[in-house]
Amino acid sequence: MIQAPVIEVRTVGMSFGNGTGARAVLTDISFDVVEGAFLCIVGPSGCGKTTLLRLLAGLLRTTTGVIRCHGEPVTVPSRDRAIIFQDYSKALLPWRTVANNVALALEACGVEEPERGAQVSALLRTMGLTRAADQYPSQLSGGMQQRVQIARCLAQRPRILLMDEPFGALDAITRQGLQDEVTRLALELGTTVVFITHDLEEAIYLGDHVIVLAANPGRIVERIEVGIARPRSQLATREDPRFLAHRHRLFDMLQDH
Amino acid sequence: MTRRLATIAGALAFVALLLGAWQLGALYGAISPIFFPSPVRTLEELAKQVADGRLWQPLGATTMRMLWGWFAASIAGVVIGAAIGLSRTAREYLEPMLEFLRPLPASAVIPVAVSFLGLSTQMSTAVIAFGSIWPVLLAAVHGFATVDPQLAEVSSSLCLTRWQRLWKIALPSAMPDILAGVRVGLGIALILAVVTEMQASLPGLGQNILLAQRSFKSPELYAGVVVLGMLGFIANQLILGIERRLLRWRALPE
Ligand SMILES: Nc1ncnc2c1ncn2[C@@H]1O[C@H](COP(=O)(O)OP(=O)(O)OP(=O)(O)O)[C@@H](O)[C@H]1O
Ligand SMILES: [Mg+2]
Numbered sequence: 001m002i003q004a005p006v007i008e009v010r011t012v013g014m015s016f017g018n019g020t021g022a023r024a025v026l027t028d029i030s031f032d033v034v035e036g037a038f039l040c041i042v043g044p045s046g047c048g049k050t051t052l053l054r055l056l057a058g059l060l061r062t063t064t065g066v067i068r069c070h071g072e073p074v075t076v077p078s079r080d081r082a083i084i085f086q087d088y089s090k091a092l093l094p095w096r097t098v099a100n101n102v103a104l105a106l107e108a109c110g111v112e113e114p115e116r117g118a119q120v121s122a123l124l125r126t127m128g129l130t131r132a133a134d135q136y137p138s139q140l141s142g143g144m145q146q147r148v149q150i151a152r153c154l155a156q157r158p159r160i161l162l163m164d165e166p167f168g169a170l171d172a173i174t175r176q177g178l179q180d181e182v183t184r185l186a187l188e189l190g191t192t193v194v195f196i197t198h199d200l201e202e203a204i205y206l207g208d209h210v211i212v213l214a215a216n217p218g219r220i221v222e223r224i225e226v227g228i229a230r231p232r233s234q235l236a237t238r239e240d241p242r243f244l245a246h247r248h249r250l251f252d253m254l255q256d257h
Numbered sequence: 258m259t260r261r262l263a264t265i266a267g268a269l270a271f272v273a274l275l276l277g278a279w280q281l282g283a284l285y286g287a288i289s290p291i292f293f294p295s296p297v298r299t300l301e302e303l304a305k306q307v308a309d310g311r312l313w314q315p316l317g318a319t320t321m322r323m324l325w326g327w328f329a330a331s332i333a334g335v336v337i338g339a340a341i342g343l344s345r346t347a348r349e350y351l352e353p354m355l356e357f358l359r360p361l362p363a364s365a366v367i368p369v370a371v372s373f374l375g376l377s378t379q380m381s382t383a384v385i386a387f388g389s390i391w392p393v394l395l396a397a398v399h400g401f402a403t404v405d406p407q408l409a410e411v412s413s414s415l416c417l418t419r420w421q422r423l424w425k426i427a428l429p430s431a432m433p434d435i436l437a438g439v440r441v442g443l444g445i446a447l448i449l450a451v452v453t454e455m456q457a458s459l460p461g462l463g464q465n466i467l468l469a470q471r472s473f474k475s476p477e478l479y480a481g482v483v484v485l486g487m488l489g490f491i492a493n494q495l496i497l498g499i500e501r502r503l504l505r506w507r508a509l510p511e
Contacts, residue, residue, distance in 0.1 A: 057414055077414045090407040095429045095506045104425065108415040136506040156415065 004071075005032035006160065006192045007056065012065035014051055024217040025051050029065070031211060031223065038186060038193045040207030042200055044254065048218030049196045050086065053164050056194060057083045069160060079109060082153035084163040088146045092137040098148050099124065099133040105155035119155065126185070127151040143174035150182065154189075161186065163195045167202070176234050179206060187230065200254065204246045205237060212250055214257030222253045294476045302476035303483060316484060319450050319461035322378070323492075326385025327446035331439050334390045338397020338435075343427065348402060359395065363388025363449055367456055381453035388449045389442035396438030400431025433504055440496045447489050462488075 014026040025048045033039045043049050054060040055067060058077040067074040069081065085091040092101050099120050106116045124130045127147045137145055146166055153161060163182075167175040183206060186193045197203050203210045204226055212222040228242055237243055276296045282288045283295030290298070306312040341347045341355075367384055374380035404427050412422045454463030462481050469477035501508075 059410055059413055077416055079416050081414075083410075083414045085407060085410070087407060090405055091411055093408065093426070093429070095432070095504075105415055107425070108417050108421065138506065 003034045006035045006037075006070060007031075007033040007194070008066075008068040009056075010066050010068075012052075012055065012062045012067060014048070014055060014060070014063050026055075026218040028219060031220070033192055033194065033209075036187075036190045036192055038183065038195065038206060038208045040195045040197060040203035040210045041213060042197055042203040042210060042250070042254075043213030043218070044215050045198060047213045047215035049198075049213065050164055052213075052218070053083065053162050053194065053196055056160075057081055057162055059083075079105075079156045080158055081160040081162060082156050082158035084146075084149055084153055084161070084166045086164040086166070086168065088142065088149050088166075088169075089137070091149055092145060092152075094137055097134050097136055098129055098140070101137065101148055102151045102155050105152045109156055123151045123155055126154070127181075141174075143170050143178065146170065146178065150178075154185070159192060161191050161193045163193065165197055166195075168197070168199070175202075180234070182206075183230070183232070200247060200250055201238065204243055204250070205232060205234075210246070210250065212253050214254075221257055222250065224250070290475070291473060292475060294479060298476045299479040299483060303480040306480060312484065315460060315462045315465050316488070318459075319447075319454065319463065319485075320488060322381055322454070322459070322461060323385065323443070323446045323450040323488075326382045326449065327389050327439075327443050329382065330386040330388075330390035330442055330446070331393050333386070334393030334438065334442070335397050335435055338394045339401050339423070339427070339431075341394075342398040342401025342431070343423075348398070352398075355395065355398070359391045363445070364452055367453065371457065376457040376459070378459060380457060381450065381459055384453050385446045385449040389446040392441035392445070393435065393438040396434040397431060400434030401427050404430050433507065436496070436500045436503065440493065440500070443492050443496060444489060447485070447492065451485065 009029055009031050012026060012029040013024065015022045015024045017023055029052065031039070041049055041052065051060065055062055056069075056074065058074045058081070061075060069078075093104065096104065102120050102123055103116055106119055111119060121130070121133075124133055127150060129144065129147055129151060132140060132144060132148075137148065140148070150166075166182075167178055170178070179202065182193075185191070195203075195206055197206075207226055210224050210226060211220055213219065214221045224246055226242075226246060228237055228240055279288075280296050283290060283293065283298075294302075303312070341351055363384060366387055367380075370380045370384045370387075374383060408426055408430065412426050417425065450461065451463035451466075453459060454461040455467045458464060462485055466478055466481040466485075469475070469481060
């Protein structure tokens with residue numbers, strides 16, 4: 001059976017500015033993501049990864065081409081698509097405690113007390129934040145702040161999770177822990193994920209598929225199916241011959257462009 | 258904590274030193290008691306006013322005058338400031354005018370206010386409100402205009418309504434600016450309360466000070482000045498306390 005794609009990206013182009021000052025940031029981007037799949041997009045800095053994610057979120061409009069989610073053209077944001085921002089320290093409300101930051105998404109969804117409190121507690125438990133519930137974001141480590149942002153996104157019960165280099169600024173141990181948690185949660189909840197990174201190994205480790213972008217203008221230069229079964233393991237998977245083969249190929253790809 | 262106590266002790270010691278010098282100067286006739294009574298005389302006068310209750314009415318009148326004008330200015334300042342700050346067009350059109358009006362000394366509008374409202378309490382409230390709105394208004398414009406773009410994207414991706422954005426994102430993020438503006442505004446409100454009382458013969462500490470000066474009752478004059486100083490100090494401390502509570506999240510141990 002051929003599954004209908006959840007996300008369809010069709011010959012999308014994006015430029016900023018107009019007239020002679022216009023600058024193409026993305027050209028001819030096309031891909032599909034099926035329900036529950038984990039797609040990683042990897043590319044050098046400045047190749048338009050964040051721009052692509054903003055387009056998927058509906059925070060920006062495409063200049064050419066079309067993006068459809070669940071068959072509907074994407075023009076504005078929807079709570080169906082949660083976005084995890086690269087800069088977690090700025091994406092949280094500094095004046096709200098951890099629990100109240102998570103509650104923001106529920107307030108947006110119109111969930112009333114006491115239901116809200118119960119859902120917040122459950123989410124905090126899932127993300128291992130129960131003890132930090134009454135702390136403010138500035139009191140937390142980067143990893144904990146990113147957990148809060150993930151909890152807030154899960155609170156809106158999205159069908160699609162868009163993540164922009166979410167673990168780029170974290171130390172290796174914290175990053176690996178969160179990588180495994182996010183893949184486990186996405187699998188459990190059946191959430192479709194588009195995950196952006198500039199780290200090739202992270203892309204292969206996490207993704208069912210990996211798309212490689214090159215810069216100036218941002219375009220797709222390679223797409224692979226990873227084909228390594230889940231659950232994966234930080235040690236064994238990264239030593240798997242298929243993993244290494246992908247790594248070599250994509251590394252060369254990124255070098256050439 | 259101990260550092261804070263040390264600072265307070267140091268400040269008090271300095272005040273005591275000044276008062277001591279003043280007292281000695283008065284005692285040995287270096288300064289004329291007619292214009293400049295000794296601190297002991299001033300405090301005696303103050304104690305007498307407290308004891309026979311003469312202090313409370315003018316103190317209450319001036320305090321209420323200051324609070325009403327300031328309160329009206331603060332509410333109006335935040336509302337107008339939000340409207341201007343949230344709209345780029347409004348900012349571009351109105352900011353030059355605000356910059357022109359802001360440095361206008363509020364005492365210069367007293368004659369205008371008097372010609373419209375007479376020598377009345379409304380006149381004084383209007384002048385106080387006009388003078389103390391600027392710090393709040395400009396702070397609110399700045400606060401609402403500089404909501405972090407990342408938080409704006411968070412609001413969009415959560416599909417917050419306009420009202421939710423205003424209430425849950427913009428207002429709290431402008432709050433530090435607003436509170437700072439409101440505190441400066443309160444100081445101005447006190448000054449203008451006193452000035453309008455003197456100008457328009459309205460009851461209160463300002464008028465009492467003026468009358469004491471005219472009848473050469475210098476202890477009474479200085480007692481009034483001391484009370485005004487304390488009033489300003491307490492008002493400022495109250496707002497600082499509110500600030501510390503509302504902005505708890507800003508000064509946190511890492
Ligand atoms: N709003 C905008 N207006 C004009 N140019 C923009 C805008 N947003 C992004 N750009 C430009 O588009 C290009 C791609 O930016 P983008 O942030 O998408 O890159 P990125 O791949 O996410 O980079 P990084 O890995 O550093 O995050 C950059 O050259 C950037 O200057
Ligand atoms: Mg980026």
